[in-house]
Amino acid sequence: MKIRCIAVDDEPLALDLISNFIERTSFLSLEAKFDNAIEALGHLNQHEIDLVFLDIQMPDLSGMELARIIDGKRNPATPRIIFTTAYNQFAVEGYKVDALDYLLKPFSYEEFLKASTKAYRFFDQQKRQNTEKIGQEVNSDYIFLKVEYQLVKVMLQEITHIEAYKDYVKVYLINKKNPLLSLTSMKNMEELLPKEKFMRVHRSFIINLDHIDSVARNIIHIGEHQIAVSDNYKDAFANFLGKWLG
Structure with a gap:
């Protein structure tokens, strides 16, 4: 199973790092990367994405504002979020928009892999649940x-x-x-x-x-x-x- 991802961060070095981490991880597929949340939102409206690695502090449209927009459209195809930020005071807000995890910068590949594995387990369970729905309609x-x-x-x-x-x-x-x-x-x-x-x-x-x-x-x-x-x-x-x- 491949998880389709995008990376969103207004800092070029941070964006390159998270993109590199995604490409190094066998079960992740980097579909696109963006240095602002507005372009990312446009991409999400036109493409099927599973997971968004999302910085919070960004100009124009912040990562938290984008997360609220995504969460407001909640349906089975709604992408999930892993926040990547240097500010730990947003952890509670991240939980409110049902983020899968919260990576505090600077983070290592080991920490990234741990969060990504949590996402993999979530999507795997979701896939199992969808498979069982046919049987659940009868039972x-x-x-x-x-x-x-x-x-x-x-x-x-x-x-x-x-x-x-x-x-x-x-x-x-x-x-x-x-x-x-x-x-x-x-x-x-x-x-x-x-x-x-x-x-x-x-x-x-x-x-x-x-x-x-x-x-x-x-x-x-x-x-x-x-x-x-x-x-x-x-x-x-x-x-x-x-x-x-x-």
């Missing part, structure tokens, strides 16, 4: 969730409920003390989960209907958790209760 017993920098297979029957948490969701599982924290939205989770098994009962909660222990005054009890049914979802939940009670 919807599980889903894959992005947890940190890996894809985690989660059995549907093990999910008790899901809670919104800032830009993430918390996925609570049977016999697991701590929930999985995944960078996705409640809307995406609704679309991913089978509607006959899962129901949104609040802006911040989706529940597994099979794991309801009891319901009292629009409060759902699942194990030690109490989840309120909000006004926007009361009618749909009442319809479910009518069928549930027979």
Whole structure:
């Protein structure tokens, strides 16, 4: 598997170094290099690229601004980003745009290779996931969730409920003390989960209907958790209760 890359850096020496590192790495393919983010964006709009090695501090359009544009167009073909910068204060911002890694200048080829290998593993897992989707359409017993920098297979029957948490969701599982924290939205989770098994009962909660222990005054009890049914979802939940009670 070859990962199609571009390098973006306004410093000629840094751009040459990262380009050389890419060309030295057997599983990377350098498709183009740019000394400004505007030209890089034009290339990304016209070509399929997997991975962008991106400097942050650049004139006109910064690397972080380009990353936000890329992240705003998120779809299965959206390229991923490894930041290359001399400033460590952008690490949190890099995580918000779902960057795969963050290389702090000056970095060695060993450090570059470590970050690139992480990217290779990500794309390999993504490829495996896409391959399994055909089978998953027939067998919807599980889903894959992005947890940190890996894809985690989660059995549907093990999910008790899901809670919104800032830009993430918390996925609570049977016999697991701590929930999985995944960078996705409640809307995406609704679309991913089978509607006959899962129901949104609040802006911040989706529940597994099979794991309801009891319901009292629009409060759902699942194990030690109490989840309120909000006004926007009361009618749909009442319809479910009518069928549930027979």
